[in-house]
Amino acid sequence: MESRGLITICVLLVSASLIEGMAAPHRGRRCLCSQSTTNLNIKTxxxxxxxxxxxxxxxxxxxxxxxxxxxxxxxxxxxxLVNEVISGNTRNVKNVKILNHLKK
Structure with a gap:
């Protein structure tokens, strides 16, 4: 009876480790932007x-x-323009509120 319980625990542990190592099926699908444009009038x-x-x-x-x-x-x-903002140059975007969530 003890060996049956031990086998069950081992199977559960192996299953849990396999499930944890699997890639999330939604990875890459939860982005804010599905499409992006290269046209930007900074004045707007x-x-x-x-x-x-x-x-x-x-x-x-x-x-x-x-x-x-x-x-x-x-x-x-x-x-x-975006590359300039990321690098810290905000000279061309004076009247724009910049929220840079990138870690520095």
């Missing part, structure tokens, strides 16, 4: 948020808020 932007790679999204995301409509738009993190 009130806020820019830069989000790092995370456990739920495998890419850096940049979300801007438009002044008049308050809509949010995703822009490519590869455009020159």
């Amino acid at each position: 932007v009130s806020k820019m948020e830069i989000f790092p790679v995370s456990s739920t999204c495998e890419k850096i995301e940049v979300v801007v808020t438009i002044k008049k409509s308050k809509k949010t738009i995703c822009i490519s993190p590869n455009i020159k």
